[in-house]
Amino acid sequence: MSIIQRSLEWARKHSTAVQLIVPLILVGVLVQMFGSSLLVNVYTFFCVSLMMVLGVQVFMGNSGILSFLHVGFVGVGAYASGILSTPPAVKAMGVPNMFQTLVDLQIPVLPAILLGGIVAAIIAAVISYPMMRLSDAVGVITLFATLIVFHVIMTQWDNVTNGPRTFFGVPEYTTLTVALVGALLMIVLAYWFRESSMGLRVRASRDDRHAAAATGINVVRARYAAFVLSALMAGLAGGVWAHFITSFSPKAFYMSEMFVLLSMVVIGGAGSISGAVIGTTVVTIAREVLRQVEASINNAHVLSFEVFGLTELVMAILMVAVLIWRPQGIIGGQELKLSRFKFKKKEEVSNV
Amino acid sequence: MINLEFVINTLSLGSLYALLAVGLVLVYGILKLVNFAYGEYLMVAGYAIYLSAIVGAPWWATLIIAVAASMLVSFLTEIAAFRPVRTKSMDALLVTSFAVSIFLQNVVLLAVSPRARAVPLPDFFSKTVVIGGAVLPLRNLLIIATTAVVLALLSFLMKKTVLGMAMRAAADKFTTTRLMGVPANFVISAAFLISGFLAGVAGIFWVGRSGSVDPLTGAAPLLIAFIATVMGGMNSPIGAVVGGFVYGLLFNILSITLPASMISYRDAFMFAIVVLFLLFRPEGIIRRGYTEERVG
Amino acid sequence: MTTPMLKVDDIHASYGAVRALHGISLEVNEGEVVALLGINGAGKSTTLKSITGVLRPTSGSVTFLGEDITSRSPEKIVKRGISLVPEGREIFGALTVEENLRLGAFASYHRDRYKADLKEMFELFPILEERFHQPGGLLSGGEQQMLAIARALMAHPKLLMLDEPSLGLSPAITDDVFALITSLRERGLTILLVEQNAERALEVVDKAYLLANGLVEVSGTADDIKKKVDIASVYLGGEDAEGGEVQL
Structure with a gap:
């Protein structure tokens, strides 16, 4: 009884996290048990996207700085984890110019993913401190320029990444369960950071950086903490993604992918974790539907030409429409919260 | 190493980049919007040339159509996308411009082709002239001359006309400018039209260099415009011009001095230098005491 | 009595979730000089912003020369003949x-x-x-x-609105500003003046509205106000008013 009461107490206090986690698990279980393989795939991909989006959100949502760079950290995580875990024979064949030391490396997938996240975090920790001084347009463009530096290095450093060519043969590891656990972990991390004193300081600086600085908050350091954590999360997400998709090229970590991530963050509402989850859900569903439409148009051969880019086109229109309709995103920067749990919900909640 | 050829090449590259940067900064000044769709206005100019060549328009008409197409698309994107989100958050505006950029890319992808299309340009674009022993593409001299004329016209417009005054005032204090009776939509539309004009002119020379256009043509010039404007200072067209020339110079110097094995990393060096520069001087080369007031 | 030149009727306004005006009504007749008085945050500038269209009132109406100008854009309103000298x-x-x-x-x-x-x-x-x-x-x-x-x-405004014209100026220049207001008044210009320095303002105006917490607390002719309200009280003292509670 006291355990139930205590979990109830905990759930009430952290109703946001609970409300996001419970449905994710429920849907995951349902999809795993009854879903078609396509649905399992879509849900797995959704969970992986959610990991990335939460990585972006931890920085963007808390600091209020639009970041184009995070897709670069996803790439770092993906390459690092891929290189660390792919069998030497595959690498020797697939990446002809790779440094011999890297070819010989092989560790199990899970530690490889973790190391991928850590590599991304280390890179972020080394380069980002001075950038955190910049705000507004200059800050946005600096992060954008840094993404280009990342991209050039990924496409040119063929001793490591296979250059612009596809890096393939990454061992498959990411199942629905792995992706779901990853996504839940990210929610907990994002939630923990948001509620931590450092998170509070970053959010204070988002609302008014001068006022925050005047109350003794070191704005640069607070942003820096958020940035490094979010790079870690993006890197981990990249690793999980790499072991789902198994082959990729630097193109996957550039503008159009960043657009997808940004649309997920912005459509839901950049200011909150709930927004990230809702945005990812909406965009994933919309994209899947559009892709099906595009495929069926092309398969029906009613048109004399192939339809390319319809999905992106409609996504772009949708996004502008959402921004006009609700510039703060669907849920407007607020976290979902239940003011009180009804007695009936007690069982469900105490199961968490 | 510093010979006439280097100077002319740097000047022509700098001119092109200056045009690009000024077009971007005009809109930034008033809306505080870093317009990600700006590169697509150049791409539109490229496709306009491609299409008018198909119908067999004479070269002068082709060039006019190209510039007009850029202006029209710039204007339409402002009306349809930017105006409704103008008063919302800065992020909403930025992401909107990103969406507009993706939209325009995919429109040509769907309507024309994902593959590059050849863009025929008048013969004199590919002629060369010999000056002081240096063989120079006539195109490079044309860019310099065109830029000089365009910037002089722009400077006249901004300094001597009431529209220019209103635009400068709006870049400084937007709400107060409206209180003078200057319609907000009017100055913003004007800024987008001029921005489109500059993109169109720059677009002609941009596709003239490669001789082809594809849906992603706009990405590279957009980046150059970004970097040149932040380097020069986001708050004034003069800063943008300076930034454009500095960028051109930096690019040519790196092209000459980097060892052959590193040349493919040139862009990474460029952007790394820019990032470093901004860390020490976030306001850019030209400082201006403008306020950061956003359009409300 | 003729219809007033400017009639503000029960306007409410807010900045996001923060409500700033809770129903302000006021009238300015042609040729009059009217003051809006009150401490920081009383709603004086917000009232001017609502009149000029910079801020859209959530309810209520603004009528100028018989025409409803509520929520018109600032550029249209200035063309109707209202000019603002903004704060700062x-x-x-x-x-x-x-x-x-x-x-x-x-x-x-x-x-x-x-x-x-x-x-x-x-x-x-x-x-x-x-x-x-x-x-x-x-x-x-x-x-x-x-x-x-x-x-x-x-x-060529028909109505000139001044928002805190003496703010941050030396006493000598403040004198100049008030002298100017007097001379503009003599030329027959209609003026709506927002001022924290109530004592000075009451010397040059016909009528005044005292605002507090987004509401009109007291209104009347300058003499009425002087009688009704203790000028020496914390509130009207100008500099001493900082942070002081409104006592009426």
């Missing part, structure tokens, strides 16, 4: 004095009278002629205030 002067710093004045005339520009208007401004504010080609940002605070008023007058 808001001079275009990078533009010259000449250009500032030219933009001031934007709303009602006539080539024929422009030169004469400029000449009139030079008579009212000789300093502006001296500084004609200098950037507005290089002027002193007092000179900027003169420029801001001249800029508003260039539009």
Whole structure:
């Protein structure tokens, strides 16, 4: 009884996290048990996207700085984890110019993913401190320029990444369960950071950086903490993604992918974790539907030409429409919260 | 190493980049919007040339159509996308411009082709002239001359006309400018039209260099415009011009001095230098005491 | 009595979730000089912003010369004949004095009278002629205030609104500003003045509204207000008013 009461107490206090986690698990279980393989795939991909989006959100949502760079950290995580875990024979064949030391490396997938996240975090920790001084347009463009530096290095450093060519043969590891656990972990991390004193300081600086600085908050350091954590999360997400998709090229970590991530963050509402989850859900569903439409148009051969880019086109229109309709995103920067749990919900909640 | 050829090449590259940067900064000044769709206005100019060549328009008409197409698309994107989100958050505006950029890319992808299309340009674009022993593409001299004329016209417009005054005032204090009776939509539309004009002119020379256009043509010039404007200072067209020339110079110097094995990393060096520069001087080369007031 | 030139009827306004006005009503008749008094945050500037269309009231109406101008855009309202001298002067710093004045005339520009208007401004504010080609940002605070008023007058307003014209100015220049208001009043210009320095304001106005917490607390002629309200109280003392509670 006291355990139930205590979990109830905990759930009430952290109703946001609970409300996001419970449905994710429920849907995951349902999809795993009854879903078609396509649905399992879509849900797995959704969970992986959610990991990335939460990585972006931890920085963007808390600091209020639009970041184009995070897709670069996803790439770092993906390459690092891929290189660390792919069998030497595959690498020797697939990446002809790779440094011999890297070819010989092989560790199990899970530690490889973790190391991928850590590599991304280390890179972020080394380069980002001075950038955190910049705000507004200059800050946005600096992060954008840094993404280009990342991209050039990924496409040119063929001793490591296979250059612009596809890096393939990454061992498959990411199942629905792995992706779901990853996504839940990210929610907990994002939630923990948001509620931590450092998170509070970053959010204070988002609302008014001068006022925050005047109350003794070191704005640069607070942003820096958020940035490094979010790079870690993006890197981990990249690793999980790499072991789902198994082959990729630097193109996957550039503008159009960043657009997808940004649309997920912005459509839901950049200011909150709930927004990230809702945005990812909406965009994933919309994209899947559009892709099906595009495929069926092309398969029906009613048109004399192939339809390319319809999905992106409609996504772009949708996004502008959402921004006009609700510039703060669907849920407007607020976290979902239940003011009180009804007695009936007690069982469900105490199961968490 | 510093010979006439280097100077002319740097000047022509700098001119092109200056045009690009000024077009971007005009809109930034008033809306505080870093317009990600700006590169697509150049791409539109490229496709306009491609299409008018198909119908067999004479070269002068082709060039006019190209510039007009850029202006029209710039204007339409402002009306349809930017105006409704103008008063919302800065992020909403930025992401909107990103969406507009993706939209325009995919429109040509769907309507024309994902593959590059050849863009025929008048013969004199590919002629060369010999000056002081240096063989120079006539195109490079044309860019310099065109830029000089365009910037002089722009400077006249901004300094001597009431529209220019209103635009400068709006870049400084937007709400107060409206209180003078200057319609907000009017100055913003004007800024987008001029921005489109500059993109169109720059677009002609941009596709003239490669001789082809594809849906992603706009990405590279957009980046150059970004970097040149932040380097020069986001708050004034003069800063943008300076930034454009500095960028051109930096690019040519790196092209000459980097060892052959590193040349493919040139862009990474460029952007790394820019990032470093901004860390020490976030306001850019030209400082201006403008306020950061956003359009409300 | 004729219909008032400006009639503000029960306007409510808010900044996001923060409600600033809870139903302000006021009237300004032609030829009158009216003051809005009150401490910081009472809703004086918000009222002016709602009249000029910078801020959209959530409810209520603003009628000017018999026409409903509620929620019109600022550029349309200035063309109807309401000019605002904004708080903090808001001079275009990078533009010259000449250009500032030219933009001031934007709303009602006539080539024929422009030169004469400029000449009139030079008579009212000789300093502006001296500084004609200098950037507005290089002027002193007092000179900027003169420029801001001249800029508003260039539009030939029927109603001139001044938002805290004496804010941050030295006592001598404050005297100049109030002398100017008196002389504009003598020329028959209708003025709505927002001022924290209530004592000074009551010397030059016909009528005043005392605002507190987004509501009109007291209104009446200048003499009425002086009688009804203890000027020596914390509230009307000007500088002493900072943080003081409204006691009426």
